[in-house]
Amino acid sequence: MSEESRVAVAEIGAAQDDFELLHAKSPVFYPVYERKSDLKQQTHYCPGCGHGIVHKLVAEAIEELSLQDRTVLVSPVGCAVFAYYYFDVGNVQVAHGRAPAASTGIARACPGRVVISYQGDGDLAAIGTAEIVHAANRGEKICVIFVNNAIYGMTGGQMAPTTLVGQTSTTTPWGRRPANEGYPIRMCELLATLEAPVYIERVALCDNRNIMKARRAIRKALEIQRDGGGFAFVEILSPCPTIWGLDAVAARNWVAEKMVPVFPLNVFRDRKPEPLPDGGPEPRSLAEVLEIEARAAGDSSKIRRASHSFETLTVKVAGSGGQGALLLGQLLAEMGLREGLEVSWLPSYGPEMRSGSAHCHVCLSKERIGSPLISHPDVLIAMNEISLRKFAPQVAPHGLILYNREKLPEDFAAPEARLVCIPASEIADKLGSTKAANMVLLGALLEETGSLGADTALRVIEEKVKKIELLNTNREALEAGRQFVDKEVWTGAETQPDGFAG
Amino acid sequence: MRQLCKGNVAVIKGAILAGCRAYYGYPITPASEIAESAALMLPQVGGTFLQAESEVAAINMVYGASAAGVRVMSGSSGPGLSLMQEGISYLAGAELPCVIVDVMRGGPGLGNIAPEQGDYFAMVKGGGHGNYRNIVVAPASVQEMAELTMLAFELADKYRNPAVVLCDGFVAQMVEAVELEDREAVAPDKPWAVKGTAATRKNLITSIYLESDELEAHQRHMEAKYARAQREEPRHELYQARDADVLLVGYGIVSRVLRSAVEKARQEGLRAGLFRPITLWPFPEKALVAAAARAKKVLVVELSNGQMLEDVRLALDGRVTVEFYSRVGGNVPTTEEVHARFATRAQAAA
Numbered sequence: 024m025s026e027e028s029r030v031a032v033a034e035i036g037a038a039q040d041d042f043e044l045l046h047a048k049s050p051v052f053y054p055v056y057e058r059k060s061d062l063k064q065q066t067h068y069c070p071g072c073g074h075g076i077v078h079k080l081v082a083e084a085i086e087e088l089s090l091q092d093r094t095v096l097v098s099p100v101g102c103a104v105f106a107y108y109y110f111d112v113g114n115v116q117v118a119h120g121r122a123p124a125a126s127t128g129i130a131r132a133c134p135g136r137v138v139i140s141y142q143g144d145g146d147l148a149a150i151g152t153a154e155i156v157h158a159a160n161r162g163e164k165i166c167v168i169f170v171n172n173a174i175y176g177m178t179g180g181q182m183a184p185t186t187l188v189g190q191t192s193t194t195t196p197w198g199r200r201p202a203n204e205g206y207p208i209r210m211c212e213l214l215a216t217l218e219a220p221v222y223i224e225r226v227a228l229c230d231n232r233n234i235m236k237a238r239r240a241i242r243k244a245l246e247i248q249r250d251g252g253g254f255a256f257v258e259i260l261s262p263c264p265t266i267w268g269l270d271a272v273a274a275r276n277w278v279a280e281k282m283v284p285v286f287p288l289n290v291f292r293d294r295k296p297e298p299l300p301d302g303g304p305e306p307r308s309l310a311e312v313l314e315i316e317a318r319a320a321g322d323s324s325k326i327r328r329a330s331h332s333f334e335t336l337t338v339k340v341a342g343s344g345g346q347g348a349l350l351l352g353q354l355l356a357e358m359g360l361r362e363g364l365e366v367s368w369l370p371s372y373g374p375e376m377r378s379g380s381a382h383c384h385v386c387l388s389k390e391r392i393g394s395p396l397i398s399h400p401d402v403l404i405a406m407n408e409i410s411l412r413k414f415a416p417q418v419a420p421h422g423l424i425l426y427n428r429e430k431l432p433e434d435f436a437a438p439e440a441r442l443v444c445i446p447a448s449e450i451a452d453k454l455g456s457t458k459a460a461n462m463v464l465l466g467a468l469l470e471e472t473g474s475l476g477a478d479t480a481l482r483v484i485e486e487k488v489k490k491i492e493l494l495n496t497n498r499e500a501l502e503a504g505r506q507f508v509d510k511e512v513w514t515g516a517e518t519q520p521d522g523f524a525g
Numbered sequence: 526m527r528q529l530c531k532g533n534v535a536v537i538k539g540a541i542l543a544g545c546r547a548y549y550g551y552p553i554t555p556a557s558e559i560a561e562s563a564a565l566m567l568p569q570v571g572g573t574f575l576q577a578e579s580e581v582a583a584i585n586m587v588y589g590a591s592a593a594g595v596r597v598m599s600g601s602s603g604p605g606l607s608l609m610q611e612g613i614s615y616l617a618g619a620e621l622p623c624v625i626v627d628v629m630r631g632g633p634g635l636g637n638i639a640p641e642q643g644d645y646f647a648m649v650k651g652g653g654h655g656n657y658r659n660i661v662v663a664p665a666s667v668q669e670m671a672e673l674t675m676l677a678f679e680l681a682d683k684y685r686n687p688a689v690v691l692c693d694g695f696v697a698q699m700v701e702a703v704e705l706e707d708r709e710a711v712a713p714d715k716p717w718a719v720k721g722t723a724a725t726r727k728n729l730i731t732s733i734y735l736e737s738d739e740l741e742a743h744q745r746h747m748e749a750k751y752a753r754a755q756r757e758e759p760r761h762e763l764y765q766a767r768d769a770d771v772l773l774v775g776y777g778i779v780s781r782v783l784r785s786a787v788e789k790a791r792q793e794g795l796r797a798g799l800f801r802p803i804t805l806w807p808f809p810e811k812a813l814v815a816a817a818a819r820a821k822k823v824l825v826v827e828l829s830n831g832q833m834l835e836d837v838r839l840a841l842d843g844r845v846t847v848e849f850y851s852r853v854g855g856n857v858p859t860t861e862e863v864h865a866r867f868a869t870r871a872q873a874a875a
């Protein structure tokens with residue numbers, strides 16, 4: 024270590040029998056603070072500021088545990104925002120209060136590394152409350168150094184969530200009044216209600232003995248990270264002589280006399296870090312996970328029909344939730360894909376679905392598809408009466424309506440399109456599953472229009488439905504739909520020109 | 526190798542092919558399938574998925590992961606993006622690459638979950654504090670949800686800047702055929718990252734520059750890279766635009782409707798064409814000016830109160846009449862509706 028970097032350390036004067044005292048600047052600090060614009064030999068902290076002591080304790084612990092090349096220090100906004108001036112470790116400066124979240128991202132990207140989230144009380148216990156609570160609750164493998172000085176230092180002395188009752192600040196000119204601002208928040212106690220943290224301790228920089236305790240606590244929190252990691256939290260009651268308007272000694276006494284009674288010093292959690300229950304998936308290949316091969320229409324399974332009778336076929340499927348309207352649409356899209364067409368499927372989503380109705384638009388085309396929204400479908404599959412009434416008027420004049428009932432509602436004015444009534448739900452019921460009504464309708468559609476191959480439908484259904492009984496029911500339903508159209512079609516347009524069912 | 530895929534799912538498939546192995550997000554309709562797909566797929570390919578406690582936390586987790594050098598992303602919709610704006614500003618300021626998907630829904634406030642394009646200003650013009658830009662791509666199909674997500678990762682790394690995939694509820698919820706190749710992109714080296722290693726020990730990620738001159742220099746540096754992006758990255762698509770009298774301009778789902786409207790008009794012998802920006806920032810200004818050179822009229826259609834419209838007007842700078850047609854609140858115009866906006870007038874004028 025260079026001579027110039029050796030600085031006397033005034034804070035730790037008294038001898039402590041169980042600790043070796045270091046009077047030289049730790050090599051974990053830069054010898055010269057080049058990142059500062061001026062006064063490169065000294066820190067920006069006020070004389071007697073707790074941050075200076077905490078920095079020293081953290082640096083020495085990193086040094087003693089040989090963690091310098093493994094450590095990332097995360098400094099959010101607060102007086103310690105410039106911690107990266109001093110610490111010769113990897114440094115990431117982050118937004119106010121968000122250090123536990125940023126540390127989460129770092130720790131998970133760099134397993135086995137030591138991530139230190141260095142935060143003030145405004146940062147951690149006010150703006151960043153959610154981030155610290157949830158990082159603790161997830162048991163993030165990070166070491167949190169929480170400097171509680173009961174005030175906002177950096178912004179010039181506003182109230183902190185830890186400001187004491189009666190303590191004045193620039194935003195509590197009459198002192199903190201519980202009726203207005205509530206009580207000081209005790210973060211150790213709060214976090215100690217959570218299961219995942221392994222180590223939680225509160226220490227104070229009020230005298231040398233307690234500084235030594237703080238040193239031990241910080242070292243322990245870092246040891247935990249060295250040995251595999253766990254959520255470790257050290258709260259340090261820390262003097263801010265400048266804002267408190269006290270000299271260094273009086274400020275230390277203030278920590279002991281005013282802060283410690285409100286924030287009792289204690290070890291709130293000390294548990295051996297153990298891996299938390301996990302049960303993640305087995306690794307698989309990219310192709311498998313992305314279904315690049317599995318779902319691809321490979322040569323053998325690809326059924327390309329030589330010609331389709333249409334350039335573009337648009338289908339709207341509508342019903343109530345649970346009737347399988349969306350699924351039917353997806354099957355059509357899948358079939359189109361197999362037959363070499365361009366396809367799009369657009370569902371209704373959100374509140375519409377919650378209100379119990381569901382519809383989707385399917386476009387099958389030989390050309391690139393423009394709007395996937397269909398204003399005038401060639402085919403409407405109406406699975407219930409509401410859908411029929413709502414969407415039948417939109418169907419193209421040359422189009423087709425398949426209605427899931429034996430006959431039309433009495434007062435229904437049939438549109439120009441061809442109308443086929445088919446009691447699909449009843450047919451499906453007889454086959455053992457009302458849910459297969461959509462398959463009956465699919466069969467009917469294929470038979471009625473010849474638009475897509477029934478063999479394609481079978482192939483797709485066989486791939487989608489794994490349960491054998493269900494597969495059989497679906498097959499039967501598809502066939503029943505085709506048979507029905509073949510034999511028994513009742514068409515509104517032909518027999519009831521006035522549009523009323525008899 | 527085509528497969529059917531939902532837009533939101535395609536985003537994650539594209540991301541994984543781009544080498545993304547970390548996703549931090551918070552659920553919101555109509556973007557939730559992005560997080561759900563990430564939750565399902567990433568852990569199977571050795572990646573990280575974490576549902577954060579909020580979008581504020583999510584974007585800061587992205588910040589941390591990006592600082593550590595991994596390809597990382599998040600996805601949300603308007604209300605979540607509002608919460609992420611602080612983080613996005615920090616990411617831009619600290620020059621951290623990441624991809625953020627905004628599946629736009631109706632706003633302001635809680636609005637509704639139907640498609641809208643009201644986040645254009647927030648994403649394209651900034652939204653967070655300070656002088657920065659997002660790179661913004663605008664997919665119009667499920668294929669592009671995958672491809673432009675991949676492009677977004679590439680551009681984010683190239684410029685060390687957040688890239689936004691700006692899409693709407695319909696493109697996100699739609700299912701179409703996509704073609705994906707089983708080939709993973711290789712991310713560039715990131716010697717600037719902070720990884721907790723000896724090699725990266727001297728590295729610093731920060732957006733704070735206390736001295737005015739330093740911050741000015743930093744911003745000039747950012748401006749220079751934005752200028753380069755403006756030269757090199759604008760992308761657009763033309764359809765029947767060469768001889769168009771009426772040039773329609775729209776992005777995302779709207780461009781699909783406009784394409785159909787052009788087809789309809791052409792069938793009637795009306796010379797309509799389509800200009801579709803693929804990158805919204807940098808906006809393909811020069812290409813638009815060229816495409817509109819012959820047009821008698823430009824019609825901008827948006828699911829907003831006229832946000833991209835401003836960029837179109839700026840680019841065309843009074844050279845040609847610019848009209849605007851908008852639907853908002855979750856309504857998407859039909860082909861016929863758009864067609865009627867220009868066809869009748871064009872015919873009347875003829």
Ligand SMILES: Cc1ncc(C[n+]2csc(CCOP(=O)(O)OP(=O)(O)O)c2C)c(N)n1
Pocket residue numbers: 100101102103119142143144145146147170172174175176177178183
């Ligand atoms: C979003 C946001 N709000 C407010 C600020 C202003 N600000 C900077 S530091 C700070 C308080 C810091 O207090 P604390 O965390 O207790 O740290 P100390 O300075 O006391 O060490 C505030 C309010 C900010 N930087 N960002």
Ligand code: SF4
Pocket residue numbers: 067068069071072073074102172176177262263264265266
């Ligand atoms: S204001 Fe307080 S916390 Fe900030 S450096 Fe000075 S003494 Fe330390």
